[in-house]
Structures are given as C-alpha cells and as structure tokens.
Amino acid sequence: METTTTHQGDQQRSADQRRRELLEAADRVVLRDGPQASMNAIAAEAGITKPILYRHFGDKSGLYRALAKRHTDGLLAALRAAIDASSDRRERVEHTLDTYLAAIEARPQVYRFLMHPAEDSHQSEQGFDVGRHTAPLLRRLGEELGKVIAERVDLGPGGGELARIWAHGIVGMMHGAGDWWLGERPCSRAQLVRSLADLLWGGLSVAEDRPGSPGF
Amino acid sequence: METTTTHQGDQQRSADQRRRELLEAADRVVLRDGPQASMNAIAAEAGITKPILYRHFGDKSGLYRALAKRHTDGLLAALRAAIDASSDRRERVEHTLDTYLAAIEARPQVYRFLMHPAEDSHQSEQGFDVGRHTAPLLRRLGEELGKVIAERVDLGPGGGELARIWAHGIVGMMHGAGDWWLGERPCSRAQLVRSLADLLWGGLSVAEDRPGSPGF
DNA sequence: GACTGCGGTTACCGGTAGTAACATGCGTGC
DNA sequence: GCACGCATGTTACTACCGGTAACCGCAGTC
Structure with missing residues (x-):
C-alpha cells in the first residue's frame, strides 16, 4: 500500500x-x-x-463550523493582542472594546454570520438544548476573557468563578451594546467605548438621583 | 353597509x-x-x-411576531414591576436581574424562542440589514431600561444618550451572562445576581492586581 | 486491455414556506 | 324562495431547501 x-x-x-x-x-x-x-x-x-x-x-453545519472557526480565530487573535497592548487596566479594557467594535464595524456581514451560524438543524431531538442559544463565538470570547481576568486580577478566594461570571457578563455587554450601536449608530465608536468603560467603572453606582425621581 | x-x-x-x-x-x-x-x-x-x-x-414571521409580542409584553411587565419594587438603587438592579434570570430559568423554551424568532426569511434582499441581529426583545428591553435610567438618574448634560448606551450594555450583559449560566449552571441564581451587580458597581476597577501579573 | 479509485454529475427524497383554486355554510337583498 | 356576497375551510400545487444514491468518465496500475 x-x-x-x-x-x-x-x-x-x-x-x-x-x-x-x-x-x-x-x-x-x-x-x-x-x-x-x-x-x-x-x-x-x-x-x-x-x-x-x-x-x-x-453537512451544512460542518461547512459553517469550518467557516466560523477561521473568522473566530482571527478575531480572537486581534483581541488577545489588544489585551496585551497596554499596561493600564482601564486602557486595556478600552482597547479591547474598541478592537471588538472596530471588527464588527469593518465587516458586519461576517459578524452577523458568526452570531447566527445556521440556526443549526435538528440537533438533539428531545428538549433541543435549552441553553446554547448563544453563538459559539461568544462562548469562546467569554472563556478566554475569563482566563485572562482570573490570571491577572486578584479576586480573592473563589475568584475563578467570579472571573468567569464577569467575563461572560462583559462579553455580553460588548455584544449587546455593539449590536445596537451597529444598527442605530447613535454616537461615535470612541464615545461608545468610553461610555461602556465608564459603566464598568461603576458609573451607575456613583451617579446622583434625579431631583424629582420617585422613591430615591 | x-x-x-x-x-x-x-x-x-x-x-x-x-x-x-x-x-x-x-x-x-x-x-x-x-x-x-x-x-x-x-x-x-x-x-x-x-x-x-x-x-x-x-406569513410565518407575522405569526412569530404576534407570538413574541405576547411573551415580551409579559416579561416587560414583570421587569417594570421589579424596577419599582424597591427604593435602593442597588436593590433595584438586583431585583431586575433576578426577575429576568428567574423568567428564563422558568421557561427556557420560551426564552429561546424569543431570542431566535425565526432567523427571519429574506427580508431586505440587498445588504440584508447588517445590524439587527439581536432579537427584538432585547431592543425593547434596552429602550425601556434606557428610559427608566434617563428619568431617574442624573447623568448630566447629554445624559439621555449615555443612559441608552448603558441600558443596552446592561441588557446585553444580562442576556450574555444569563445564557451562559443557563447552559452551564456554574452557580446559584442569587450568586450570579450578586456577582453581576458587583461588576456593575465597579468591581473590576477596584480589584487588586495579581502579584505576578505582567505589566501592571 | 481490464480494473480500480476518485472527482464529478444527474436525478432523486422528504420536508419546508407559501399560494391558487375550489368547496361549503351563513345572513342578507330582492 | 332564491340568488348573492362573504368568510371559512379544504385539497392540491409550486418552488426551494438540505441531503443522498447511483451513475459517469478519466487518471493511473497491474
């Protein structure tokens, strides 16, 4: 042979x-x-x-998975570079957000494809995977970011769990806000980045109540 | 006649x-x-x-829209009630997060349907709506929350824009973290709620660096 | 020269969204 | 009483989708 x-x-x-x-x-x-x-x-x-x-x-989902892997790998590499590009934590967060937003802005079709890779056939018949709605891309982003946070930030005992929660929360925030922004373009990218970083920096907790607001 | x-x-x-x-x-x-x-x-x-x-x-998307509207209205009403249920802002945020998570936990199939109402046909032919990937539910949640923030929290001049950005970011965070949590169940709902609220309260900005972490 | 493996094709299956055309029962005008 | 709308319902169809079986022809090998 x-x-x-x-x-x-x-x-x-x-x-x-x-x-x-x-x-x-x-x-x-x-x-x-x-x-x-x-x-x-x-x-x-x-x-x-x-x-x-x-x-x-x-089958179709195989093709789509192969296709998605290419783009996902590219985006992940760009994000990793952004995370390592600067030393200040706030700057790091802003760079990461900006890199993600720049990517989806530059190639929205690719972005859209990655988020909805195929509604994916008829997988498990029974119960049809109640969770698992999110695109694999977002899962991977969340896990990667979770690792970075866990290894660089001291969150005390049980910090690993917390890091993952925060990571998936941050990725979700990035995705949700990014998608909305891409559709409506209500402000510049830099503005969005700054605002989201402010939010993560506790902006909501330190703002004053509105004078006439009820209850507060 | x-x-x-x-x-x-x-x-x-x-x-x-x-x-x-x-x-x-x-x-x-x-x-x-x-x-x-x-x-x-x-x-x-x-x-x-x-x-x-x-x-x-x-057509199919018409039926699905009608169906989605029902459930979305229900969830929105529950969330509005949660927002008004308490007077402390932190408690309010936690109640809102918990209400959302409780809803998707109780009826994951409905949740999943709302997030993927139909991959939606072949709408606009050209360019196929680059944004607009997000489910209408999330858009509505974001807009509603934006109104609430804008009218209750004093964010200074241009606060309306900022409120919307934050609102869509928060909704995205809730959705992303919630979806991940629903799939893996890595912790209790209460734990998740507390962790996400901590994140919004600036937890990431005040945590210490890890001793050996690079750059910081 | 017959044989075999592989890239490629046509022609099909079952199931989907969506539609056209036909049937049937009910209340109203003359 | 009777024909007329008119809404409700059906059957039977088109067009397309993902996926597959069976065949075709041409390389290279014995």
Whole structure:
C-alpha cells in the first residue's frame, strides 16, 4: 500500500487546497447572501455541485463550523493582542472594546454570520438544548476573557468563578451594546467605548438621583 | 353597509377569538418543538390547515411576531414591576436581574424562542440589514431600561444618550451572562445576581492586581 | 486491455414556506 | 324562495431547501 506514497501525498495536498478553495467560495457567498446562503449557491460559486461540498464538510453545519472557526480565530487573535497592548487596566479594557467594535464595524456581514451560524438543524431531538442559544463565538470570547481576568486580577478566594461570571457578563455587554450601536449608530465608536468603560467603572453606582425621581 | 352591524361585530369578535386560539396552539407547538416549529405542525395542533394561518398572520414571521409580542409584553411587565419594587438603587438592579434570570430559568423554551424568532426569511434582499441581529426583545428591553435610567438618574448634560448606551450594555450583559449560566449552571441564581451587580458597581476597577501579573 | 479509485454529475427524497383554486355554510337583498 | 356576497375551510400545487444514491468518465496500475 506504500507504492503510491507520492501520489497519495499529492492527493492529500490537493484535497486540502481544494478545501481551502471551497471555504473561500463559501466565504464570498456568505458575505453576499448572509447567513442563509444555500449549499446550492455556495457550490455554484465554487463552480461545482452540491455532493462535493458534502463530501468535504459532511453537512451544512460542518461547512459553517469550518467557516466560523477561521473568522473566530482571527478575531480572537486581534483581541488577545489588544489585551496585551497596554499596561493600564482601564486602557486595556478600552482597547479591547474598541478592537471588538472596530471588527464588527469593518465587516458586519461576517459578524452577523458568526452570531447566527445556521440556526443549526435538528440537533438533539428531545428538549433541543435549552441553553446554547448563544453563538459559539461568544462562548469562546467569554472563556478566554475569563482566563485572562482570573490570571491577572486578584479576586480573592473563589475568584475563578467570579472571573468567569464577569467575563461572560462583559462579553455580553460588548455584544449587546455593539449590536445596537451597529444598527442605530447613535454616537461615535470612541464615545461608545468610553461610555461602556465608564459603566464598568461603576458609573451607575456613583451617579446622583434625579431631583424629582420617585422613591430615591 | 350598516345593516349588518351586529353581525359584523360578531364576526370581528369571533375572528379575534380565533386568532387568540391559534396563537395558543402555536404557543404549545413552539413550547414542544422549539423555534423551528413548522406551520404545518402549528396548523395541525390548532385542528386546521395552513392557509388559515396565513390568512390570519400573513406569513410565518407575522405569526412569530404576534407570538413574541405576547411573551415580551409579559416579561416587560414583570421587569417594570421589579424596577419599582424597591427604593435602593442597588436593590433595584438586583431585583431586575433576578426577575429576568428567574423568567428564563422558568421557561427556557420560551426564552429561546424569543431570542431566535425565526432567523427571519429574506427580508431586505440587498445588504440584508447588517445590524439587527439581536432579537427584538432585547431592543425593547434596552429602550425601556434606557428610559427608566434617563428619568431617574442624573447623568448630566447629554445624559439621555449615555443612559441608552448603558441600558443596552446592561441588557446585553444580562442576556450574555444569563445564557451562559443557563447552559452551564456554574452557580446559584442569587450568586450570579450578586456577582453581576458587583461588576456593575465597579468591581473590576477596584480589584487588586495579581502579584505576578505582567505589566501592571 | 481490464480494473480500480476518485472527482464529478444527474436525478432523486422528504420536508419546508407559501399560494391558487375550489368547496361549503351563513345572513342578507330582492 | 332564491340568488348573492362573504368568510371559512379544504385539497392540491409550486418552488426551494438540505441531503443522498447511483451513475459517469478519466487518471493511473497491474
């Protein structure tokens, strides 16, 4: 079975390359048609037909997962760099927020695809995974940020748990505010970054009550 | 055309009632099958066939919007009550967080449906609404909370903008952390509420650096 | 020259959203 | 009494989706 080693190698290399080509074609279609790009459309863009896609990626969610992994890895790398770019904690937070917002601003279609990678088939039949609504991207961001917080900030005993909670909260805040901002553009990116950092710095707790506000 | 007033009224009333019945049937199916409940299944549950559904609701997203409105209204009412239930601001925030989390904990299927009401067809053809990924529920929650903050907390000049930013950030935090918590259940609800409130109260800014952490 | 493996195709399956066209029962005008 | 709207309901269809089975043709090998 070793008589065709070099040929096997060629085949392997060309298969990987083919896969990369297909992913790039899929990328173009998703960028154009959004998250509901069809397998037919992707195959057509790649100049082939459906069954080949299925041979390479198994099913639609497989293709989408491969596609999402590429972009997610890129965004994660950018965020890690932002976290390490400065030494002051406040600056660090602002840089991270700004990097995320700049990314979703620059390529909103990609961002949208990452958040809704496919409504994803008919997974577990029973109970259909009650949680798990959030995109994998946000989970990964939360876990990564949780690690960073846990290892750099002293939160006392049980700080690991707390770090994860805060991390997922912060990621959610970033996502929620970012999505709203992207839709309405009510202010500049810098303004949004500063405001969110202020919020995290306890802005809500130190502000004064409104004169006529009830109860306070 | 006024000769049939009473009859018209009867028709109208019965049409509204029919609509309500259909929504209840749809509710049962969505609760059972999740967000990808089909129109056929809903029609069958209601004891009728598809075209009637379409006559009442236009299309699938119309039905889903009507369904979502009901639940959203309910949740919003509960949250408003929570906001008004106490006078201390910190308590208010904790009550609000807890009410939201209790709701998604009690009926995760409904929650999940509200967050993914239908991946929503092929709306605007071109550009497909770059933002607008977030569920309408979250938008509404953000706007409502923004109003409450703006009218009760004195944020100085331009405070209205800031209130909206903070509101959408807080809602995002609640949603992100809540979704993660619902999936992994890493701690009690009370613990999560306290931790998130601590985060909003500036916990991240006042914590000490870890001894060996780089840069700080 | 027959054989085999692999990239590629056509043609299909089951199920989805959505629609057209036909049927049927009820109250009203003449 | 009877034809007319008119709303309610049905069956039967289109068009498309994800996914698959079966076949086709061409490399390279024995």
